[in-house]
Amino acid sequence: MSSLPNNLKQIAFFLQRLPGIGEKTANRLAFYFLRIPQADLQDFSDNIQDLKEKTKMCRICLNLTEDEICAICENANREKHTITVVEDVLDLLSFEIGNIYDGVYHVLHGKIDPLNHVGPEDIKVEELLKRLGNGSKIREVILATNLDMEGEATAMYIKNRLEELQKKSKKNFKITRLAYGLPMGANLEYADYMTLKKAIEGRNKY
Amino acid sequence: MSSLPNNLKQIAFFLQRLPGIGEKTANRLAFYFLRIPQADLQDFSDNIQDLKEKTKMCRICLNLTEDEICAICENANREKHTITVVEDVLDLLSFEIGNIYDGVYHVLHGKIDPLNHVGPEDIKVEELLKRLGNGSKIREVILATNLDMEGEATAMYIKNRLEELQKKSKKNFKITRLAYGLPMGANLEYADYMTLKKAIEGRNKY
Numbered sequence: 001m002s003s004l005p006n007n008l009k010q011i012a013f014f015l016q017r018l019p020g021i022g023e024k025t026a027n028r029l030a031f032y033f034l035r036i037p038q039a040d041l042q043d044f045s046d047n048i049q050d051l052k053e054k055t056k057m058c059r060i061c062l063n064l065t066e067d068e069i070c071a072i073c074e075n076a077n078r079e080k081h082t083i084t085v086v087e088d089v090l091d092l093l094s095f096e097i098g099n100i101y102d103g104v105y106h107v108l109h110g111k112i113d114p115l116n117h118v119g120p121e122d123i124k125v126e127e128l129l130k131r132l133g134n135g136s137k138i139r140e141v142i143l144a145t146n147l148d149m150e151g152e153a154t155a156m157y158i159k160n161r162l163e164e165l166q167k168k169s170k171k172n173f174k175i176t177r178l179a180y181g182l183p184m185g186a187n188l189e190y191a192d193y194m195t196l197k198k199a200i201e202g203r204n205k206y
Numbered sequence: 207m208s209s210l211p212n213n214l215k216q217i218a219f220f221l222q223r224l225p226g227i228g229e230k231t232a233n234r235l236a237f238y239f240l241r242i243p244q245a246d247l248q249d250f251s252d253n254i255q256d257l258k259e260k261t262k263m264c265r266i267c268l269n270l271t272e273d274e275i276c277a278i279c280e281n282a283n284r285e286k287h288t289i290t291v292v293e294d295v296l297d298l299l300s301f302e303i304g305n306i307y308d309g310v311y312h313v314l315h316g317k318i319d320p321l322n323h324v325g326p327e328d329i330k331v332e333e334l335l336k337r338l339g340n341g342s343k344i345r346e347v348i349l350a351t352n353l354d355m356e357g358e359a360t361a362m363y364i365k366n367r368l369e370e371l372q373k374k375s376k377k378n379f380k381i382t383r384l385a386y387g388l389p390m391g392a393n394l395e396y397a398d399y400m401t402l403k404k405a406i407e408g409r410n411k412y
Contacts, residue, residue, distance in 0.1 A: 005261045014250045019238060044216070045251040048254075054211060066213075088237070
């Protein structure tokens with residue numbers, strides 16, 4: 001690599017830091033940059049430069065936004081009494097792309113993951129409790145953390161904290177969790193037995 | 207995606223243009239940028255901005271360089287009578303990383319690929335002929351294009367052009383091609399028959 005021009009080398013080094021990009025891919029991508037028109041490179045460069053400055057967390061739900069309050073919280077048509085709690089903004093986007101939900105969100109920006117030294121204090125749980133505390137008229141909190149081990153642990157932790165809050169403040173809102181079951185188009189032959197168990201337990205009238 | 211801050215969205219759009227990066231990966235990478243220290247983002251941004259301006263082609267071998275002449279061509283210890291012809295700079299790097307070659311290179315910046323409308327005039331063949339023409343003391347040209355169909359066609363085309371040049375200018379240099387055979391650690395059971403055929407044909411005294 002020593003014979004490479006410095007800019008190319010530095011770009012390849014940077015790209016290697018991104019998740020899922022190894023040395024060979026980083027090199028290939030860096031070379032590809034040379035084929036992109038200068039105007040587009042300039043725009044990309046500018047966007048990166050002030051990415052952090054222009055990207056804030058919504059004061060209400062902690063979604064990423066350019067303004068004080070994100071487009072979802074600001075939208076008068078969204079149902080503000082239902083809050084879906086997600087691990088990160090990409091999860092929020094999954095709901096939004098499908099247009100399947102018209103409530104609001106709370107973004108935790110992480111999940112409890114003791115093996116990687118992430119405890120409850122490292123994610124935005126206190127912000128959620130505070131939001132539910134002062135005279136809010138919340139009707140339901142949907143726990144939509146992932147269904148893996150860390151997501152389940154995070155959901156369980158938040159459920160306990162919410163129940164504490166309910167007792168203390170005599171608030172009465174539903175705490176729900178995303179449904180378990182077989183995904184659309186699933187083939188029973190390939191389903192794992194835990195999913196099948198949950199699908200049987202949660203069976204519905206047909 | 208409409209609810210995303212503009213910088214994030216633009217960065218994700220840009221990343222989607224890179225080879226092998228789809229929409230989901232681009233989004234994930236763009237979010238990852240937020241976790242990188244501002245100083246490093248600034249450096250990356252600067253490097254991209256003047257990438258093209260600072261990256262030139264070596265006047266001799268067309269390798270990428272910051273100067274007029276690349277580090278390889280400038281190195282007095284390299285054997286200047288042997289030229290290895292490669293398709294692109296990444297192939298050159300493969301040789302350099304291994305430290306297995308002490309001659310110089312010629313970078314074609316492409317391969318003949320009629321299906322994608324790349325003809326001989328689109329790659330740097332004339333530059334090679336010119337380099338070999340004027341009073342050069344070349345002893346050997348090693349054709350090191352890839353061993354796929356386009357690489358073979360490119361090697362064949364260059365071989366013909368070099369033989370023309372030899373006849374016309376009465377120059378006498380060797381034209382060689384990388385050896386075919388089984389790769390190191392290969393298992394005969396899994397080798398394709400064309401490779402096996404080449405390995406038998408090219409068998410060596412042991």
